[in-house]
Amino acid sequence: MTDVLPKPVVKTQGKFDHIFYVLRANPVTMIAFGMFGLLIFSAIFGPSLVPYDPLATNATNALQPPSWDHWFGTDNVGRDVFSRVIVATRLDLSISVAAVALSFVVGSILGCIAGYWGGWPDIILNRFLDTIMAFPLFVLAMGIVAALGNTIENIIYATAIINMPFYARLVRAEVNIRRDAGFARAAKLAGNSDIRVLAFHIFPNALPPMMVQVSLNLGWAILNAAGLSFIGLGVSPPTAEWGIMVAEGANFIVSGEWWLAVFPGLWLMIAVFTFNLLGDGLRDIVDPRKRT
């Protein structure tokens, strides 16, 4: 069912015009796309471009404030904060992309089944989702990581589980309203199997709102993963990761060495901000009425 994902939604000339029209009217979305490109760039090429080895310590050069040599200063064992912040982009983005992809796939499958066939799978799914949503989500993620073990994979699973209900609900609603639509019945009459109708005729209609959800969720997923590693779950210390860097820097903030915590925190904020702006921008393109 998932192999339909790469299949592009057929776009007419009018749709492109519409996208450009919305983008011109809202330059913020354009900036968000630019920032998104920058993030991807530093995730892919960052590790090979940074001026210093993110793990190399230099005790003689510890706790230096930002300078021309070290743009973001150095930390308590003399590592270059700028290099660490940039290198961390790859890890943070991978965790959130993996988690969101997982919840997208699982949520789509569950939502399709519940929305198309209804009946008891639908009831069970809804009860299950209600239960997940009954937990404060970050707390549930903590519990899951504590139970499964403290590894990066489990951070991904935990983040995927707490995001999954949003996708399942969305797909279920989108599939359900189209279950008996004319085009779905026509496809069924033409001899397509249920699965084929569902995957190729009904599910693609849910993709535009799903994209908005994906973009917003990427922001949450980054925040969530960074929060978990801030309290000491998942990524272990020498690794460069934004949440851990803020946690380590927090010990020095009361004595005034602000650059240790502020720069990774700022980068984290920029990443989340980008995905939120992108999500809002995509929503304007997909559904202009929902603008708030």
Added chain:
Amino acid sequence: MLRVAQSIPVVVGVVIISFLLTRALPGDPAVYFAGVTADAESIEQTRVAMGLDKPLTQQFFIYVGDLLQGDLGQSLSSGRSVAEDLAKRLPASLELTLTALLLAIAIAVPLGVLAATRPGTWVDHLCRVVVTAGVSLPTFFTGILLIYIFYYLLGVAPSPLGRLDFIYLDPDHVTGFYLIDAALMGDWETWRGAAKQLFLPATTLALFTLAPVARMTRASMLTALSSDFIRTARAVGLSSRTVLFRYAFRNALLPVVTTLGMVFSFALGANVLVEKVFAWPGIGSYAVDALVVSDYAAVQGFVLAMALLFVALNLVIDLLYTAIDPRIGFSSK
């Protein structure tokens, strides 16, 4: 009453999930609880003592039985029962979360209303910036930034360590809320001290929670203001104050209250991070400390307690609906 009954399946689901989380501990729980020096025999004894040799369904009923007696297991790090520990620390968390929520509502609702009544002005733009920045700010980062500015640079805030500076004595325990307890004692010196400690963490949490509230207030006020009954109310010459507050605002309040439920979930989660940053002695920092030393019973007890708290709060919010909008009756459903 029907609404109370509706939350029962959710509570059952919550209990099942927290049971599964307890039993999914990495490795063998018996080995873990028997301690590091245990040999095969004492591990086996622990297994029998914990009931781990019984089938899973039976274990589940034992677990539920324990829960009904308020037994969440023993904390390994503090040596006391988890329920006792949580009960002792819960008021600190609630005081922080509720203060933050009140602060957020006090700022966000007027901001949203102002933005909706003056679309396109600087208030509207301010509202949009606050809303987008608010959801993007990691709470732990905001907290650290506030400590840096108000404690290190300006020196106006007390050191971010706990609920009360050591120069003050703890107020008598009545509600566990320091602000209320100190006020009851008439000890305004302590009250000021507690308020000072509370201010930064509550602001941190409020900054995070006010964004969705402001956004929803603005959106629902816009919807209400553009509806026909507002036009009619204006046309018959009611004062703009009456139109705004009595007609538009009351109708716009319902979605805002719904959002509050979601916001509370965020706040409880963010609470954990804020408590860690400010060394606040609530249940969130208790769970984080327990995580660090792999004290699983304490963590799972915390997760369960948070979920039950959240279910209870959603119940209260649903009951609030009827107070705000008498058209929603649960008997009619």
